[in-house]
Amino acid sequence: MQQITITTPDDWHLHFRDGDMLSETVPATARCFARAIVMPNLVPPVINATLAMEYKTRILAARPQGSHFPPQHLLLNRNDLLVGGIKPHNYCLPVLKRSSHQQALRKAVAGGSNKFFLGTDSAPHAKHAKENACGCAGCYSAWSALELYTQVFDELNALDKLEGFASFHGADFYGLPRNQSTVTLVKESWTVPGSVILPSGEPIVPFFAGQTVDWKINPV
Numbered sequence: 001m002q003q004i005t006i007t008t009p010d011d012w013h014l015h016f017r018d019g020d021m022l023s024e025t026v027p028a029t030a031r032c033f034a035r036a037i038v039m040p041n042l043v044p045p046v047i048n049a050t051l052a053m054e055y056k057t058r059i060l061a062a063r064p065q066g067s068h069f070p071p072q073h074l075l076l077n078r079n080d081l082l083v084g085g086i087k088p089h090n091y092c093l094p095v096l097k098r099s100s101h102q103q104a105l106r107k108a109v110a111g112g113s114n115k116f117f118l119g120t121d122s123a124p125h126a127k128h129a130k131e132n133a134c135g136c137a138g139c140y141s142a143w144s145a146l147e148l149y150t151q152v153f154d155e156l157n158a159l160d161k162l163e164g165f166a167s168f169h170g171a172d173f174y175g176l177p178r179n180q181s182t183v184t185l186v187k188e189s190w191t192v193p194g195s196v197i198l199p200s201g202e203p204i205v206p207f208f209a210g211q212t213v214d215w216k217i218n219p220v
């Protein structure tokens, strides 16, 4: 298959952070996900409804004009973190497990079970916070998340199960309507940039930086 069109997916678990970073992270997710559950583990933390509503307002303000509003464990195992020198940009929590665990996850999603749905856990940190003696956990996967899920389902010969995983099972689980719009991906290689510069001038290294992805979102 060279092209696939699915109902616009949602991201049911990710981290946007706050402040300047929102102008990078929110558009990167809004480019292909209709809705998101945003984990508000900020500093200082969101501890009441007022703070949560204020955070929501800041997120909505960072959406690109006209737009509506990825698990690494399918793609990588602990060798990708540890072999050939530690790779801090593949460090996430829960930490990557053995290849046998990765294969079990891939088998589960390829089977089409509605118990599994998409949540990228995209969790950016500035480059210096990852490349550090006490490096932060989290991978900034929003730049390539839907493309890499598609790549995994393609490798598993399970592209017919992608839409359920990405667009239906999560909405059904949360009792929300399924999205009405669609997104099309084409089988076309592109390279994830080596770094993304924040408005503050600080770089972030996105997940899969410098590596080739086989699927690309077809611009509308």
Ligand SMILES: [Zn+2]
Pocket: 013, 014, 015, 039, 121, 123
């Ligand atoms: Zn998380």
